Amino acid sequence: MGVISAVLLILITILFPPIGVWAVAGCGADFLINICLTILGYLPGHVHAFYIIYVYYERKEAAIAGVIHRRDAPGVYSHRVNTGGVRGYGTLQEQSGPQRA
Helix, strand or coil: CHHHHHHHHHHHHHHCHHHHHHHHHCCCHHHHHHHHHHHHCHHHHHHHHHHHHHHHHHHHHHHHCCEECCCCCCCCCCHHHHHCCCCCCCCCEECCCCCCC
16 A cells, blocks of 8 residues: 555656645645745756655654654655654654764
8 A cells, every 4th residue: 555655646746746745744834835846947846845755755664663863854844754654652762873881
């Protein structure tokens, strides 16, 4: 089911980038930014939309593996995208660097 939804999301984003961003991030800053970028030029809207989708799926896979990122992705304002859509009820471990003694 995950692969089919990702393929459909990509096809929708190719046709109209703001709908792809809305499907992942919801109605918020990322959606409005993408609408503006699409109006300014079709290519910038696509680049932004695919970046949002990439960050969402990357963070979703990391969250399933039990890792959450401490920092938000640059240029992404949606909490849902930055967490990969996983709500995390204290069951996920933060990504840590080298262990200190």
